[in-house]
Amino acid sequence: MSDNIASNNPGKQEPMKETPASTSLAVRSGLFVLFLICSLAIFLFGANYYKLFPTNGNILYAASLSAVFLIAAALFKRSEKFGKYWQNAYAFFVASAVNLVSALFAGYFSAIAQSLGLSMDTSQGSALGKLYDALLVVIPILVLTKFSGADLGSLFLKKGNKNNKWGLGIGALVLINLLTSAFIFFGAGYDPAKLGAAIVWGAVFAFSNSFLEELWLRGLFLKKLVPIIGVAGTVLLTSVWFASLHFLGVSYLPTTVIPIFLVNTFTLGLACSILMLKTDSIWGAFLIHAGADLFLFIAVLAAR
16 A cells, blocks of 8 residues: 655655564554554543543543653654654644543533524534534644644645545545435435435534544544554554544443444444545545444434
8 A cells, every 4th residue: 555654754745655674563563552552541531522431521631641642752753763753642642632622622512502592402503513523623633733843734634646536436425325325214204304404414513523533533643653553553553443432422322232333433444544545635534434424413313
């Protein structure tokens, strides 16, 4: 698999290469485990979507974790031996800083919704709440990425390579397929007016959630991990932590549902990671992810 990856100066791009042969399997495996531990500290124990663990939504935990990763990034950048890892540590810092920002500001949306007369139990309230969540994720990532000296291309926020049109085409087809599937299986649960509203607000929800998660869980990390643990290891690792984040959302459901949903999110993560690396762009994966979220949004509303 070929792609572009940020060089030691993350603002510049050079051809993506597989992990050097001199890096042993044991070293790559050890780094894989280390990165997995770091990711679970952020996306499972630090995420604010649900309060499954005492650390979820805990400002002190989020601030401490962010500080650890920032200090590690600063020390690695000055080290001749560990210099190649500073961008990885910085990416984990940015990801954990997202949790800190969310813990500090997520609660304000309730006041905003109340002032607008919105209920979170409605499709409009859910969609606008997700849009607010997306701003709390996207803005810190963009600001901290630019602060590090990297450009937006390091986050896959660009047109992409010669495969980009294939990625956009596949993404659009999957989006249409999942939307029409929602009509087939759940359209009967709506009258025309409510179905139209579900589609509009479902699109706001789906595009917001898709963009924040693709940027936060994949765009921020893929270019930095591939030179360290290889393409296969990177795809597997980011898919594991993508599934772990969604575990928070289903942990309260019947136990029979949990493994099915984890397989669902893990395989979606594999597809989006591979497509993003193949196209050197976020947009194809963004459309596929949005299609999956739109299907779920319409299905959940129909079941209420």
